[in-house]
Amino acid sequence: MRAAMLDADVGDDVYGEDPTTNRLEKICAERMGFEAGLFVASGTQSNLAALLTHCERGDEYIAGQDAHTYRFEGGGGAAFGGIQPQPLPFQSDGTLDLEDVEAAIKPDDYHFARTRLLCLENTQGGRPIGPDYFARARALANRTGLRVHLDGARLFNAVVALGVDVDDITRHCDSVSVCLSKGLGAPVGSVLCGESDFIEAARRWRKVLGGGMRQCGILAAAGIYALEHSVDRLAEDHHRARELAAGLTAAGLVADQRTNMVYVTGVEPGRMRNHMATGGVRVSGPRWVVHLDIDDEDIRHVVATAGGLAADRTSPRPKP
Ligand SMILES: *Cc1c(COP(=O)(O)O)cnc(C)c1O
Numbered sequence: 001m002r003a004a005m006l007d008a009d010v011g012d013d014v015y016g017e018d019p020t021t022n023r024l025e026k027i028c029a030e031r032m033g034f035e036a037g038l039f040v041a042s043g044t045q046s047n048l049a050a051l052l053t054h055c056e057r058g059d060e061y062i063a064g065q066d067a068h069t070y071r072f073e074g075g076g077g078a079a080f081g082g083i084q085p086q087p088l089p090f091q092s093d094g095t096l097d098l099e100d101v102e103a104a105i106k107p108d109d110y111h112f113a114r115t116r117l118l119c120l121e122n123t124q125g126g127r128p129i130g131p132d133y134f135a136r137a138r139a140l141a142n143r144t145g146l147r148v149h150l151d152g153a154r155l156f157n158a159v160v161a162l163g164v165d166v167d168d169i170t171r172h173c174d175s176v177s178v179c180l181s182k183g184l185g186a187p188v189g190s191v192l193c194g195e196s197d198f199i200e201a202a203r204r205w206r207k208v209l210g211g212g213m214r215q216c217g218i219l220a221a222a223g224i225y226a227l228e229h230s231v232d233r234l235a236e237d238h239h240r241a242r243e244l245a246a247g248l249t250a251a252g253l254v255a256d257q258r259t260n261m262v263y264v265t266g267v268e269p270g271r272m273r274n275h276m277a278t279g280g281v282r283v284s285g286p287r288w289v290v291h292l293d294i295d296d297e298d299i300r301h302v303v304a305t306a307g308g309l310a311a312d313r314t315s316p317r318p319k320p
Helices: 002-007 019-032 043-054 076-081 098-104 131-144 155-162 166-170 196-208 217-229 234-250 269-277 296-312
Strands: 036-040 059-064 084-088 114-121 147-152 175-179 190-194 254-258 261-265 287-289
Touching: 002 217, 019 036, 019 166, 019 175, 019 190, 019 217, 036 043, 036 196, 036 217, 043 059, 043 076, 043 114, 043 147, 043 175, 043 190, 043 196, 076 084, 084 098, 098 131, 114 131, 131 147, 131 166, 147 155, 147 166, 155 166, 155 175, 155 234, 190 196, 234 254, 234 261, 234 296, 269 296
Parallel strands: 059 084, 059 114, 114 147, 147 175
Antiparallel strands: 036 190, 175 190, 254 261, 261 287
């Protein structure tokens, strides 16, 4: 990846003249079945540019209560766009109940915000969501005049886990954001994809958000390398996460594996942090994420370090 970055052809992307960035956008769009792509600095910038492009002031988007687009992006849609979120609880499989979604759509009446957009997430908390759900969401959106944005920060984890083609899912969406910098291992960046006029409008918002970059082909080259070399290998991360969950369960902990993540519950986070630090393992909370820099030896070390943690358990096991 570093070698690809070093060798990248560059130009000024603010003028659309960076050949490597153009190539990354094209590769991503084609792979996901869209006309165009837009390289952005982060997943947050990507989702925000999508919100600003789909919605106007006084519009509303429906998202999960724990969705990144609602909970973890600083209220950007409200701060910059005057766009109101309508959060709904996620179901246990990471989907939004489509009856809940339909019931949340506001009537066309000037007392209400205009419900414009449904934001979905895949994987959601590590849970992969298959094409059938997206087909049903699309049907609802068509019937009710909503547009559909997918926060696919970890979409390729879902695709690899489910054994489907990425466009089996993306074809049901109006726009899709994927992160190059999560499991795919690029240092920076996300790509937002959609139809050409949507991406042209999003390009304007990206500039407004301070996201117009210049010789960013150096970064785009890392993204191209990641798409070419790091998608299929996500299966290894999922396998290691399974091994990790099995090892932790054998050590007496409650560990739930979802794609590349393991949720370790029933241990007070402070204790978890302190105990794991004794083995040089830094954890921030219950979600432990496996990625391309973690090998089998690391998994064994983490399991061995977690050995004493079950005895430290202070809070009761969660109900199944
Ligand atoms: C990480 C993440 C994002 C945002 O990505 P950043 O590059 O950190 O801004 C968006 N959505 C989901 C689901 C994520 O996991």
